[in-house]
Amino acid sequence: MVNKEKKILISKLYKKHGEKQILNNVSFEAKEGRITAFLGPNGAGKSSTLRILLGLDNSTGSATFGGQKYAAYDTPLKIVGAAFDGVGGALSRKVSTHLKIIAQSNNISINRIPEVLDIVGLSDKCKAKLGTLSLGEGQRLGLAAALLGDPQYLVLDEPTNGLDPTGIRWFRKFIRQQSDMGKTVLLSSHILSEVEAVADDVVIINHGKIITTGEIKDVMKDLESLEDVFFSLTEGGA
Ligand SMILES: Nc1ncnc2c1ncn2[C@@H]1O[C@H](COP(=O)(O)OP(=O)(O)OP(=O)(O)O)[C@@H](O)[C@H]1O
Numbered sequence: 286m287v288n289k290e291k292k293i294l295i296s297k298l299y300k301k302h303g304e305k306q307i308l309n310n311v312s313f314e315a316k317e318g319r320i321t322a323f324l325g326p327n328g329a330g331k332s333s334t335l336r337i338l339l340g341l342d343n344s345t346g347s348a349t350f351g352g353q354k355y356a357a358y359d360t361p362l363k364i365v366g367a368a369f370d371g372v373g374g375a376l377s378r379k380v381s382t383h384l385k386i387i388a389q390s391n392n393i394s395i396n397r398i399p400e401v402l403d404i405v406g407l408s409d410k411c412k413a414k415l416g417t418l419s420l421g422e423g424q425r426l427g428l429a430a431a432l433l434g435d436p437q438y439l440v441l442d443e444p445t446n447g448l449d450p451t452g453i454r455w456f457r458k459f460i461r462q463q464s465d466m467g468k469t470v471l472l473s474s475h476i477l478s479e480v481e482a483v484a485d486d487v488v489i490i491n492h493g494k495i496i497t498t499g500e501i502k503d504v505m506k507d508l509e510s511l512e513d514v515f516f517s518l519t520e521g522g523a
Pocket residue numbers: 302307325326327328329330331332333334475
């Protein structure tokens with residue numbers, strides 16, 4: 286039975302690599318029309334959680350989009366758009382060809398390609414080779430690929446990596462537009478100031494354990510900045 290609520294629900298994930306427990310009862314949700322930031326220091330377990338959510342790794346527990354696992358959707362790119370580090374195509378391939386391959390393998394019309402390039406401000410790079418893109422352009426192309434299927438859910442791993450201040454400002458506006466359209470946005474970051482400026486809700490993870498979740502304004506209510514919250518929770522003992 287498909288859950289009508291358009292939320293990402295992560296419940297009781299446990300994961301070990303060898304003897305090391307890298308996820309320990311990880312549970313949280315990301316809600317429709319809101320931007321949820323998944324925050325934590327290097328090695329905290331963010332990418333591991335997102336990989337499980339996207340069916341790239343296994344674990345105990347469950348991780349669903351609208352009540353269904355990623356792999357249970359016939360054409361997942363029409364439901365979930367994901368962007369991880371790197372573009373992931375042959376460097377000699379053109380931007381348009383890269384997006385065409387992704388679109389065609391997911392039954393998405395190629396008419397969508399100019400639209401997504403326009404949304405991310407890469408229309409002039411349509412014929413450029415992947416190997417010639419800057420880091421920031423590569424990030425934008427990753428977002429374009431994520432948007433191809435006009436998905437309800439966006440899962441973005443460190444989306445501001447490599448963006449300059451103009452790019453960061455562009456990203457904030459872009460992601461707010463997406464959530465205002467009713468999308469469910471989950472993004473990971475270790476850049477606290479970025480998250481503070483853009484997120485509605487925050488989930489903080491450290492050493493594989495969720496240490497706080499809530500609306501950003503509530504999590505921050507007794508502290509000056511998210512930076513203070515983060516350090517009080519991750520270094521102060523929790
Ligand atoms: N395949 C693997 N084998 C062994 N250990 C792993 C593997 N993948 C991840 N880990 C370990 O799991 C822990 C969590 O890693 P993960 O990449 O999820 O962290 P992260 O929060 O995304 O960090 P970062 O911000 O640096 O990307 C780390 O200690 C990492 O070394």
